[in-house]
Amino acid sequence: MSAPIINDFSIRVATANGTGSQSSNTILFKSLFRMGIGVCAKNLFPSNIQGLPTWFQIRVSPKGYQNLREEDDIVVLMNPETAHEDLARVHAGASVFYNADLIRFNKEELKSGTVLYALPVEELAKKIVDAKLRTLLKNVIYVGALAALYKIDKETLVSVIQDQFKNKAAAVSANLHALELGIEFASENLKKADKYEFKKGTVNTDKIIIDGNTACALGAIYGGCTVVAWYPITPSSSLAETMESYLAQFRTDSDGKAKYAIVQAEDELASIGMVIGAGWAGVRAMTATSGPGISLMNEFIGLAYYAEVPAVIVDVQRVGPSTGLPTRTQQGDILECAQASHGDTKHVLLFPSSPGESFEMMQAAFDLADRLQTVVFVMSDLDLGMNSWVDQELNYSEKKFDRGKVLGEKQLDQVKQFGRYLDVDKDSICYRTLPGTNHIKGAYFLRGTGHDEFSRYTESPEMFMKNMERLLNKWHSAKRFVPEPILSGQPKSKVGMIAYGTTHHAVAEVLDRVKSTPLKYLRVRAYPFTADVEDFVRSCDRVFVVEQNRDGQLRQLLEIDIPGHQQKFRSIKCYGGFPISADFVQRELEKELGTR
């Protein structure tokens, strides 16, 4: 047998939705994490509750790269429906575990060198007495088999199972029993015949496992959000649900009363309406949704832009247009959000690439919304929002809230007059007052119709244009406040790459891989683009914009906002719904550069 491959390979588990696979997959993933191995996991699931194919992929790598390989090295085939297709995808040297009671392979299907591990899952499962649990625990048997063959630490497995089913002793013992069935069978009947090995490491010391939706929810709580209105939509629902449970934990006063309000609204229009009402009344308010929700919210978004009301919207992007692929990922809403609503509108977008950054950017989003008195979008996606990521621990910020320009009763005493849209400081950001302010100068009548500096109705073309120009200037001024882009690679190179959000992980790995090719890379973290982005584009002869949509949406914004460089841009696009990988980006890049 050739030299062992240690901690650098991929596992794919094929199951059917609703068979308890999520729980068994998590046990495996978390155990590897606790063994200090660099690990990444992604769940590729259907828009369905029970019965359709689901794949769970785990990649282990010394550096813990958070994107998948295109090839699988170990596959676990539990779903007869996809088994033959899944088998056809594996490379010659792969290892195949399969439910031998349900799946039979023909000789022609097998590539030479493939190592087969037959698991009589149905037969073994008969030993699980409880019929209801039996189906759900079949998948734990495969975990046991892998554990025996690849020496996954049993103590760790047990601790993960205990933590996962806290307070449910029966569930813990049932899972341990199933695990043992797998271990016992594999130890007695299977002989390891491949080169893949796990070795305990130390790369996860300061790390946690967290999905982006949980991180956004916590970021919003730490950012002082008090009103949440939302409507269920995949992949954002878990954000609001997680937030509700954390809020109940951290924001209940001594009388058991809530220091927050969370409302599941009747639709996305009402969600954003409540957020805008709350923002106007002075609290930090947000909604979480996905592309179809943004489409519905468009009219209200225009109102918040034009009448200047703070609001935070998290868009956990999924595949559009239309209902599209609801459980698959895309960066397809960039243009939709950048210019949401009719008329001339421009919005502020933030692009988190990891849970840690989601946590930070949620806090930043509330500051920005208050400072700029406008809608701020946090552009997450399904991959980030719903997958479990291995990331640095969440970082506590000592920074105080920036509530922006609000005049209270004392300040109103000191001003000669109050006009809601008077550009007093000549920075295009005006002062606002909040309803409930007890002052004769304080009140104003907000309207989505044409208004003058005192928010009075007007149809004057001059006044209208003056106001719109100020709004444009205000949008430009956002550049002073948004997170700056991050430069890496070889700074003197004339070949640049631009990526944002979850695409970052694939691009960053490519940079590690192609060290001999001079490349530099700018990770854009916000829209509008700061001067650094323009400088980067100017300094390059060619710029590859890597993103997960068909039309090169960020590239289009770059072409419009940094004019004169159109010929430099090339798109690298992956938009079929599965997360982009370094393998894909490297291949496309090398094709373009002629180095392949």
Next chain:
Amino acid sequence: MESNNRIGLSKNDYVGKPSTLCKGCGHDSITNAITQAYFELGVPPYEVAKFSGIGCSSKTPAYFIDRAHGFNGVHGRMPSVATGAKLANRRLTIIGVSGDGDTASIGLGHFCHSARRNVDMTYIIENNGTYGLTKGQFSATSDTGSKNKRGVPNIWPVIDCCVLAIELGASFVARSFSGDRKQVISLLKAAYSHKGFALLDIISPCVTFNNHDGSTKSYTFCKEHDVPLQELGYVPAAENIHVEMKEGEVRDIELHDGSHLTLKKLDREYDPSSKMGAFHAIEEARKSHTLLTGLLYINPLQKDLDSILNLTDTPLISLGENELVPGAEVLKKINQSLK
């Protein structure tokens, strides 16, 4: 000249900008009634927040209580904005003005759900059965057979917003006629004192597009067919109830803030605490082409949104940063739980 009210303000402190609606518009009577009611109640203007959507009705919040903040949003979505503001600051007195297009068509979903949540607000429908601002199309509250200005009858069934609101959980539902100033003012005061969703469906004739013969929302029709359920009296909390009527003639309802609404029986027995009674009366009135006005339904004890959500007594807007941020230690524990 009227004297100042209990908080020392004059009626002038409750007026707004001059109306730009058509001369004689029913909406202007409602605007005046709001001004009068809030002045007489002595509501501090800064505690009021006014909301509206789009349409003739939705312009009116600019015409009363200029000293209060106002929010004129998008078509049909007033209830959601008002709900958000109320969540943010539970001390605000919320008054929303909508129209029949705004409420019964484009915003029907939001209307239903704000009633269902029993948001503590006064929700006024200035109901003229027509789209005035777009020049006279039928609305969903136009009666079947009612004619438009060109004499064409409405072929569609009518939506009764009061029936809907009662069914969906609104805790105060009344119908009135903009021409009955006294009734409108009494209902506005009672709605203010009520804690929960108070719907006032006020028939308000459109003098330009829906005031002709053959319309069931014209001044003449409404005056001729108005049948008040009760004679209403509002007694503020500070004053003793003193009713000079025979026992059995008056029903007294204590409202949330300690004020009282007295219902003097007219020619019929009516129990406004019965949902079924209200449905029956509204259906009978519809059949007999009468405009039944007065308090149709009330449940002063029903939980409002703030209570359902168990909100802290301090308005959310008044919570400081230290009360909102769970802190570094908690984050450490969260990190620990995610390993």
